[in-house]
Amino acid sequence: MASTVIEQVDTSEEVEQTPEDTGIQSFLVTFNIRRFDPEVDDEPRWVDYDVELYSTDRVLDALHKIKWEVDGSLSFRRSCAHGICGSDAMRINGRNRLACKTLIKDLDISQPIYVEAIKGLPLEKDLIVDMEPFFASYREVQPFLISNSKPEAGKERVQSIVDREVFDDTTKCILCAACTSSCPVFWTDGQYFGPAAIVNAHRFIFDSRDDAGDVRLDILNDKEGVWRCRTTFNCTEACPRGIEVTKAIAEVKQAVLRGGR
Incomplete structure (x- = not known):
């Protein structure tokens, strides 16, 4: 019958570990x-x-x-x-x-x-x-869903994929102020709403579940509203979320001229 030999390893001395070369300089x-x-x-x-x-x-x-x-x-x-x-x-x-x-x-x-x-x-x-002037403009456009009707008990407010796509891009805003603080009009005019506020107004103006789009359009149809935009595209280039900010502002301008979304 073959015997099994077990070799005992001496662990009394620690083996020095060399750092692994990651190749990153x-x-x-x-x-x-x-x-x-x-x-x-x-x-x-x-x-x-x-x-x-x-x-x-x-x-x-x-x-x-x-x-x-x-x-x-x-x-x-x-x-x-x-x-x-x-x-x-x-x-x-x-x-x-x-x-x-x-x-x-x-x-x-x-x-x-x-x-x-x-x-x-x-x-x-x-x-x-100080972000307060930025958030003051954001609050002024009423960035929340306003509906004149209630959903059925236990039911959601139904919205089609097509209706959602209309404002899907502007839901990406994270309120970093990168777009607003890149706007030369905002630099020189402390009263201008700025791109981020208009983007967040757009998100609800074009939401089929919302009933206060006209109210927001009236707010933005002001000398310090959408008409102060000079379409320099600084805001679109600055947005870290890739939102087409200038396009959203243009769509709000068109809605103002149409008298609704």
Whole structure:
């Protein structure tokens, strides 16, 4: 009968593990951030930071690294970090973007990356602006379903696929203000509703279940409403959700002229 030999392995000495080579190269990237502390500064100032990053990192990762490892006084907004909450909208190399969706590999890291707060809203600190004027316009267009009838007990409000497609694009808005703060009319006119408010009005004006479209059209048929739009397409280019903002504004203008959707 064959015998079985069991070899005992000596585990008294730890085997040194070498880090696995991921093949991803790190880079030293310079960030030029427009800083402003109302308790110290009279005017905003630009401050340079050198950060070691990977091409797969995002601008938000760089801001985290600066705040956590270099300068804890840096202030900015962020929440979900996945392009849904819209809280980290800022100007990156002169364009409105979400920091959490802007990859380092998509930027020219041979040059400094410039980061500043979005325009047209009161600057509070560093990359943080006062969003209240933006949300005031949003609330004014009554961005909620208004119906004169009630659905049957236990039933939903039925809507066809075709009816839904009419306003499907404008349901994507995450209220980041990237479109509104990219609009030159909004920069110079503090009373203009702005693209985001009109987009959210569009979402309900063209909803077949809503009965207050005419009310919203009256609100937007104002000198500071849809007619202030100059169709520069800045808003469409800035939208991180790919909403055809300029098209939506044009459709609201046409509805105003028709007297209804």
